[in-house]
Amino acid sequence: MKQLTDLVTPFSSVAKEKTLPGQDFSWLNSLRLKALTQFNHHGLPAKKEEDWKYTSLWALGQQAFTHEAVASSFTAEQCEQRALLKDAYRVVIVDGVYSAELSQLDNLPEGLVIRPLSESLELAQPHLGNQINLEKAGFNALNTFLMQEGVVISVDSDTRITKPIELLVINTGTTEALASHLRNVIVLADMSQATVVEHYVGLTEAVSLTNVVTEVVLAHNAMLNHYKLQQESKNAFHIATLAAKQAASSHWNTNNVSLGAKLARNDIHSQLLGEQSHVTMDGLYLVTGDQHVDNHTRIDHAVPNTTSDELYKGVLDGNSHAVFNGKVIVHKDAQKTDSNQSNRNMLLSRGCEIDTKPEMEIYADDVKCGHGSTVGQLNDDHLFFLRARGLDEVTARSLLTHAFAAEVLERIAAEDIREALSALINQHLPRTGVERVGVIA
Numbered sequence: 001m002k003q004l005t006d007l008v009t010p011f012s013s014v015a016k017e018k019t020l021p022g023q024d025f026s027w028l029n030s031l032r033l034k035a036l037t038q039f040n041h042h043g044l045p046a047k048k049e050e051d052w053k054y055t056s057l058w059a060l061g062q063q064a065f066t067h068e069a070v071a072s073s074f075t076a077e078q079c080e081q082r083a084l085l086k087d088a089y090r091v092v093i094v095d096g097v098y099s100a101e102l103s104q105l106d107n108l109p110e111g112l113v114i115r116p117l118s119e120s121l122e123l124a125q126p127h128l129g130n131q132i133n134l135e136k137a138g139f140n141a142l143n144t145f146l147m148q149e150g151v152v153i154s155v156d157s158d159t160r161i162t163k164p165i166e167l168l169v170i171n172t173g174t175t176e177a178l179a180s181h182l183r184n185v186i187v188l189a190d191m192s193q194a195t196v197v198e199h200y201v202g203l204t205e206a207v208s209l210t211n212v213v214t215e216v217v218l219a220h221n222a223m224l225n226h227y228k229l230q231q232e233s234k235n236a237f238h239i240a241t242l243a244a245k246q247a248a249s250s251h252w253n254t255n256n257v258s259l260g261a262k263l264a265r266n267d268i269h270s271q272l273l274g275e276q277s278h279v280t281m282d283g284l285y286l287v288t289g290d291q292h293v294d295n296h297t298r299i300d301h302a303v304p305n306t307t308s309d310e311l312y313k314g315v316l317d318g319n320s321h322a323v324f325n326g327k328v329i330v331h332k333d334a335q336k337t338d339s340n341q342s343n344r345n346m347l348l349s350r351g352c353e354i355d356t357k358p359e360m361e362i363y364a365d366d367v368k369c370g371h372g373s374t375v376g377q378l379n380d381d382h383l384f385f386l387r388a389r390g391l392d393e394v395t396a397r398s399l400l401t402h403a404f405a406a407e408v409l410e411r412i413a414a415e416d417i418r419e420a421l422s423a424l425i426n427q428h429l430p431r432t433g434v435e436r437v438g439v440i441a
Contacts (some may be wrong), residue, residue, distance in 0.1 A: 021118035055294040065179035069095035072174035090164040096180035111159035117150035124185040131215040131243040147183035157189040164195040173204030184214040188222035195225040202233035218243035223251040232260040248274025256283040264293045272306040283312040284408040287320035294323040301337045310341040318353035330362040341371035418428035
C-alpha cells in the first residue's frame, strides 16, 4: 500500500478547493480541520495494520477520482424501478447531490424529521463524530473533512414511525470515477421506533467511490430496524462505517446485504452502554468474479445485562475473496452478558477464498458467550436428492444456495423488506454450472 503522498487522488487538496456545506459554521470547520490533520498524518490504512490484513487498498490509491459530477438525467420512473420499497418515505441522492424532486417526504407524521445533511447541519451537530473514532487511520477522517451530503433522521420521544424510510443513493455512471462522501445521522429519542433502509445502486459499470459514514444514536427504550443493500457497479469502491451508541433497553436490528462493488468494506460497531440493551447484527454477502468484500464488526458490551446476536453468511463464486472479522468485547464488570456470534460460508468454485476470524475478548466472569465459523461447499447428498426428483443440476444448485442464504433474510421481521430482498438475492444466485469442489458432511 502506497503512502498518502503517493495517492493519485489528492484528497487533501480537494478539501481546500471544493465548496462544502456548512463553511459558515466555525464548529464544523474545526471538525473538518481536525479530520484533515488526522488524514494527512495517517493516510489510508495499509495491509500491515491488523484490521486491513486481508484487504488491499492499492487499486483505490491508484485511481484518479473526480469530486464534481456532471449533469445527469434520472427520472422519477427510473427512481421507482430502482427503489427497494414502493411504500416508503424516500430520500434520493443522485451522483452525490440531494434531489428534492425525486424524494418523497410529503405528509411526514408529527415527531419525524427527515432532511438532507446539507440543510440540517445544526440539527446534526450534537452527534457528528461522536459515534466514530477519528484517530483511527482511514476513511472516518476522510469522510469527515469531505462530507458533502447525506440524510439526518430524527424521531421524537414516544413516536412510532410505521412507514419505512428509504435512503436511495444512485450513481448514474454519467461522471466517470465519481467520488461521493456521504454522512448520515439517525437519532431516536426515548420510547421511539423506526425502520430505515440504506440502498446504494449503480446504473452502469463505471468506476466510482462511495465513502459513507452512518451514525446512530438510540435513547432509552428506542428501537431501530436498520437495513442496508449495496448494489453498486462491479468496478466500484464502496467503503462504509455504521456506528451506534445504545442506551438502556434500546434495540438495534441491523442487516447488511452486499451484492455489488469491486471492493466493498463494511465496518459496523455497536456500543451497548445501558443495561437491557440489545443488538442483532446480521449480514449476507454474495460475490463472484474478482469481487472482494470485507466485513468488520464490533460489539462492545460495556455494562451488565446486555445481549447481542450476530449471524453473517457468505456465498462465494469465481475468483472472489471475502473477509469476515467479528469482534465481541465484554468489558470488565459487564456481568450477565449474553452474546452469540456465527459466520458461515459456502464456496462454489476452486478460485474463491474466505478469511474468517470471529473473536471474543471477555473481561467478566459471569457471562454466556459463544462464537464460531464454518466454510464448506454444496452437500452432494442434498444435490443428489434433488436431482433424483427431476431437477436439473443448475436448478438444484441454485435452490440449495438460496436455502443457505435465506436464513439471514428470515430473521427480518418486516415482510415487505424480507420479500424484496429475497427476490433480489434470487436474481444474484448462480444460474450456470460450476466446477465441483468436493463434498461436505
